[in-house]
Amino acid sequence: MTxxxxxxxxxxxxxxxxxxxxxxxxxxxxxxxLTSAEQLAxxxxxxxxxxxxxxxxxxxxxxxxxxxxxxIVAICNQYKVPIWMISTGKNLGYGSxxxxxxxxxxxxxxxxxxxxxxxxxxxxxxxxxxxxYQQLYDYIKEHKLGLWLSxxxxxxxxxxxxxxxxxxxxxxxxxxxxxxxxxxEVVLANGEVLRTGMGSMPNSNxxxxxxxxxxxxxxxxxxxxxxxxxxxxGFWLMPEPPAFKPFxxxxxxxxxxxxxxxxxxxxxxxxxxxxxxVIAHALYExxxxxxxxxxxSGPGSIPDEAVYRIMxxxxxxxxxxxxxxxxxxxxxxxxWKIVKQAFGKSGKAKILTEQEAAEDPAFIYRAKxxxxxxxxxxxxxxxxxxxxxxxxxxxxxxxxxxxxxxQMALTKQILAKYGLDYSGEFIVGMRDMHHIVDVLYDKTDPxxxxxxxxxxxxxxxxxxxxxxxxxRVNTAFMDKVADTYGPVQRNIHKTLxxxxxxxGILAPGKSGIR
Amino acid sequence: MERIKSINVRWAFMLxxxxxxxxxxxxxxxxxxxxxxxxxxxxxxxTKICAYCHEVQVGPQIRNRELPAAYIRExxxxxxxxxxxxxxxxxxxxSLAKLSEFISQTQSKH
Ligand SMILES: Cc1cc2nc3c(=O)[nH]c(=O)nc-3n(C[C@H](O)[C@H](O)[C@H](O)COP(=O)(O)OP(=O)(O)OC[C@H]3O[C@@H](n4cnc5c(N)ncnc54)[C@H](O)[C@@H]3O)c2cc1C
Numbered sequence: 001m002t003x004x005x006x007x008x009x010x011x012x013x014x015x016x017x018x019x020x021x022x023x024x025x026x027x028x029x030x031x032x033x034l035t036s037a038e039q040l041a042x043x044x045x046x047x048x049x050x051x052x053x054x055x056x057x058x059x060x061x062x063x064x065x066x067x068x069x070x071x072i073v074a075i076c077n078q079y080k081v082p083i084w085m086i087s088t089g090k091n092l093g094y095g096s097x098x099x100x101x102x103x104x105x106x107x108x109x110x111x112x113x114x115x116x117x118x119x120x121x122x123x124x125x126x127x128x129x130x131x132x133y134q135q136l137y138d139y140i141k142e143h144k145l146g147l148w149l150s151x152x153x154x155x156x157x158x159x160x161x162x163x164x165x166x167x168x169x170x171x172x173x174x175x176x177x178x179x180x181x182x183x184x185e186v187v188l189a190n191g192e193v194l195r196t197g198m199g200s201m202p203n204s205n206x207x208x209x210x211x212x213x214x215x216x217x218x219x220x221x222x223x224x225x226x227x228x229x230x231x232x233x234g235f236w237l238m239p240e241p242p243a244f245k246p247f248x249x250x251x252x253x254x255x256x257x258x259x260x261x262x263x264x265x266x267x268x269x270x271x272x273x274x275x276x277x278v279i280a281h282a283l284y285e286x287x288x289x290x291x292x293x294x295x296x297s298g299p300g301s302i303p304d305e306a307v308y309r310i311m312x313x314x315x316x317x318x319x320x321x322x323x324x325x326x327x328x329x330x331x332x333x334x335x336w337k338i339v340k341q342a343f344g345k346s347g348k349a350k351i352l353t354e355q356e357a358a359e360d361p362a363f364i365y366r367a368k369x370x371x372x373x374x375x376x377x378x379x380x381x382x383x384x385x386x387x388x389x390x391x392x393x394x395x396x397x398x399x400x401x402x403x404x405x406x407q408m409a410l411t412k413q414i415l416a417k418y419g420l421d422y423s424g425e426f427i428v429g430m431r432d433m434h435h436i437v438d439v440l441y442d443k444t445d446p447x448x449x450x451x452x453x454x455x456x457x458x459x460x461x462x463x464x465x466x467x468x469x470x471x472r473v474n475t476a477f478m479d480k481v482a483d484t485y486g487p488v489q490r491n492i493h494k495t496l497x498x499x500x501x502x503x504g505i506l507a508p509g510k511s512g513i514r
Numbered sequence: 515m516e517r518i519k520s521i522n523v524r525w526a527f528m529l530x531x532x533x534x535x536x537x538x539x540x541x542x543x544x545x546x547x548x549x550x551x552x553x554x555x556x557x558x559x560x561t562k563i564c565a566y567c568h569e570v571q572v573g574p575q576i577r578n579r580e581l582p583a584a585y586i587r588e589x590x591x592x593x594x595x596x597x598x599x600x601x602x603x604x605x606x607x608x609s610l611a612k613l614s615e616f617i618s619q620t621q622s623k624h
Contacts, residue, residue, distance in 0.1 A: 034602065038591070039602060041591050041592050041599065042591050042592070042593070042599035042600060042601040042602070043599075043601065044599075045592060045593040045598070045599045060601075060603075062602075062603050064550070088604075089601060089603075089604075090598060092598055096598065096599075097599075097601065108601065108603045110601065110603035110604055111550065111603050112550065113550035113551045114550045128550065130550065130603070131550075131551070132551075134562050135551050138562075156562060156563060156566055157563060157598070157604075361570075374562075374566065375566060376566035376567050376572065377566070377570060377572060379567055379572050379573070379596065380572045382595070382596030383572070383596075386595065386596075387595055387596075388593075388594075388595035388596040388597075390596070443595070444595070
């Protein structure tokens with residue numbers, strides 16, 4: 001018998017699902033309950049090397065109010081129907097808008113997109129989940145608020161709520177986004193509405209200015225998790241500085257990463273360089289300027305010799321350190337002297353500013369990211385292998401030169417085994433670095449797709465064996481990563497899940513939690 | 515004197531009300547229709563999404579090629595290789611039709 005649905009939630013009969021769907025329709029109206037293959041097509045495409053069928057949703061619900069969401073969770077509890085929450089739904093390279101497990105119903109909050117408040121003086125925003133960075137950017141410009149956003153590279157189409165809930169990063173001094181989150185409203189699985197921190201107190205006006213509230217701090221348990229549905233989200237914005245000086249420092253040898261990190265760490269910890277610095281490998285930057293097919297053909301990873309030719313032809317370092325100074329011109333002048341002195345010591349660094357690099361397309365988009373301007377230029381990464389395959393491999397490293405070199409060499413070696421290139425960068429926190437590698441492959445090529453899957457699996461295995469944990473992963477590998485953090489943490493996550501969502505209706509499988 | 519005082523009190527009360535209305539923006543009734551974001555026209559969608567790739571050689575040029583509306587719709591909804599798919603919740607059908615029209619127009623230059 002053929003079903004009228006393209007997938008069904010695990011353990012839910014078609015009859016029960018029919019009943020749930022008609023209840024959803026009563027709450028949302030027919031137009032906001034999507035079940036046809038055509039309507040659900042945009043929720044199915046992912047960049048992961050697994051069959052789309054594994055992540056096909058049964059339906060999508062477009063809710064716009066808290067009250068609707070409360071009614072939706074009641075229906076889900078009644079019929080044991082699991083929902084997968086998305087805000088702007090552009091978790092590209094981590095699972096996109098598709099659910100973790102086949103048959104889950106996507107709760108799409110894109111249309112719940114009011115900017116509720118932007119306070120110019122206290123420099124904070126309170127927004128609903130569907131607000132994009134572009135929408136907020138336009139609002140700030142239109143109202144001349146003089147505030148800057150920090151956003152991930154897919155800026156215009158992604159949003160602060162989804163990005164921060166997955167603990168994403170940007171490139172300004174506010175780049176570690178969850179550090180700058182302040183206050184959430186969460187619909188719990190039992191339908192209760194929690195406002196975290198100071199928001200719990202009626203009539204408080206400090207919800208977006210003081211993070212901690214009273215008692216155990218709860219915001220963290222709603223990130224990378226499935227304990228609640230975030231419906232409002234507060235975060236801090238950076239006042240526009242009077243002056244901004246982006247720069248890039250290039251190095252010619254892979255081993256120079258040791259010197260780079262040892263030089264940057266003290267500058268970053270002391271705040272001389274305030275932003276989330278990026279140390280990008282030549283192969284991360286090359287796609288903005290070069291075609292892979294001009295340098296190499298046939299299977300296998302790109303040889304070092306070809307990488308050196310690309311560097312020469314396109315004025316790239318093997319490492320390209322993008323950072324910026326922010327403040328008054330006087331502050332920038334003082335700090336620039338310190339930066340130049342620190343990097344100038346060994347004579348290996350080539351330091352370029354807007355004066356020399358203003359026309360360089362890689363420099364232009366990096367400078368935009370460091371000042372919170374909209375750009376999608378980083379999507380050029382996908383022109384490298386073509387075919388739309390991508391997974392972010394994202395281990396955390398100490399900000400210590402020797403460690404970075406070890407991680408880079410190990411990643412490169414494992415990628416090469418599977419014929420894939422090292423398109424990597426390090427995003428410098430203060431004491432940590434997110435080592436971000438785009439595992440690029442051609443998803444239209446079954447062999448490469450298989451290799452990419454095995455490669456990613458091996459990367460996780462080998463890194464965790466050495467004590468290197470990943471900070472975030474795509475929906476096909478969440479259980480594997482959860483295991484690498486050991487049974488005690490998994491058990492606590494499960495205990496919390498049971499307490500907060502006994503019927504397991506919220507995003508089962510997120511971060512390996514069921 | 516008494517009169518001035520009572521006017522002041524009334525003003526203060528009004529101000530407090532206004533203050534609460536502003537500072538408690540979030541406490542607006544949940545059932546009020548969503549007054550969130552809506553696209554103005556096809557050009558706005560093109561400028562704020564498509565152009566970031568298709569005007570800077572990241573994606574292929576798509577304007578002035580007389581691409582059929584059905585084809586544009588197909589690609590927008592399903593994505594194409596690395597191009598992400600865009601959902602009805604992001605670009606509703608009516609806006610997508612306007613976008614297709616804008617992309618297909620040959621005369622205007624972006
Ligand atoms: C070229 C390229 C570059 C990228 N660069 C970066 C980068 O610099 N930094 C970075 O962080 N990422 C980056 N990404 C990854 C990703 O695209 C971004 O992180 C993006 O911001 C995530 O999508 P989103 O904001 O639409 O969030 P969503 O997809 O809406 O949400 C992400 C996840 O958060 C959870 N979630 C969302 N909403 C809710 C809710 N309301 N309640 C509870 N849980 C919820 C869900 O698990 C969901 O899957 C990049 C991707 C690409 C393709």
